[in-house]
């Protein structure tokens with residue numbers, strides 16, 4: 225009954241197979257009695273009348289359980305036990321010794337020969353059946369554990385093979401950031417071998433000075449279960465060589481949601497970076513080559529326009545003016561793209577000297593004056609005629625100011641108003657943490673360009689300084705979305721900050737902070 229319910233509960237598929245029991249006794253009557261009892265219980269029973277026959281039977285077919293008499297002529301029960309327990313292929317067969325030898329010493333001796341249980345003759349039939357069942361249950365459970373272990377170790381073998389043949393480096397760390405696993409590719413990429421890496425702190429092996437919080441995220445960082453953090457940085461290998469790598473991190477959580485470690489997969493992206501560089505060089509070469517013919521078109525157009533202004537009709541003049549405007553536009557675009565490729569290659573250099581921002585602002589306003597007049601836009605200056613000396617690159621700062629004033633004109637309707645203001649602020653109090661480092665400057669110049677135009681949709685404000693960003697709905701207005709990106713790089717390259725906010729009524733205000741020089 226008990227066995228049936230176990231089958232229904234289905235804890236073990238192996239229990240469903242009829243168990244095979246070998247009964248060994250030199251006394252035929254005992255043998256038959258035992259065999260009958262077990263057969264009645266539904267077992268498949270085989271018998272052997274001596275130790276020798278028992279060993280032959282086992283060799284023919286492994287039983288699930290043996291009931292073994294001790295005192296037999298020839299090979300006795302102890303010797304059968306010893307022989308079977310010595311051989312790997314038979315050592316797992318459970319053996320119950322059934323003997324008239326009834327002292328505690330006999331029991332101990334039997335067990336010391338490797339028997340699993342001991343039943344004294346004359347036995348109680350119920351007890352015998354209960355012991356047989358218990359021994360079989362134990363055997364089936366052990367078989368299952370062994371089977372599961374084999375499966376797990378096969379799976380582990382497979383996973384180890386995959387992990388050690390994958391091209392990406394893989395390592396894992398515990399909550400103390402100590403490395404607990406390090407695969408072959410990780411050894412190859414870092415130059416450190418498994419033994420050197422295990423137990424070390426992540427940052428001891430991943431010497432990435434530019435990686436910021438790579439190995440130890442800041443106190444405010446809250447990792448999420450499915451979060452994958454991808455970073456690129458330069459890794460210093462054991463041999464001192466620096467290589468670019470891309471690393472993705474996943475966090476390991478305990479059942480109560482605590483981070484207990486991380487798995488890091490990383491790859492050497494030197495080749496990718498090399499190709500990127502080649503592509504960038506090629507693009508920059510093409511852009512550069514565009515510049516000369518464009519400048520030629522522009523100059524020739526101007527000459528033709530000047531030479532023939534009086535002799536040609538208005539339509540032709542307009543056409544020539546269009547050519548000039550288009551060449552200007554293309555030239556601006558080419559210059560922007562050239563700057564970006566310089567920026568990305570890290571070759572943009574600022575020719576910094578003592579300059580006066582007052583001049584820069586005046587020149588920028590004058591440059592844009594004609595366009596503002598055609599749109600009947602008034603440009604109001606709110607800065608004193610005093611000097612605003614800074615240490616900067618005149619040409620690049622002019623580009624920033626011209627771009628900001630030009631944008632203000634572009635995105636302000638006819639009849640609008642633009643205000644350019646400047647203030648020299650002695651030792652700014654850090655209103656915003658991003659301006660804190662400007663405090664080291666003896667004084668800070670604050671310039672703002674404000675318009676009462678379209679303004680910038682709130683959702684676009686955080687990304688407006690990114691490359692190729694343009695606000696939806698403004699794409700019919702000329703532009704490539706590069707000006708603000710370049711402006712930000714130039715201002716930050718001068719140790720300054722630039723940001724934008726919408727005005728409470730209409731339009732937006734771009735603000736620049738620049739470290740100023742003493743007068």
Ligand code: ADP
Pocket residue numbers: 627631632635675677678679680688693694695696698702703704705706707708709732
């Ligand atoms: P471009 O003007 O060449 O497209 P920018 O990087 O200078 O590139 O500007 C990016 C986008 O930001 C513009 O296309 C426009 O959508 C928005 N923008 C910039 N300045 C203003 C402004 N003063 N008012 C409204 N929108 C602006």
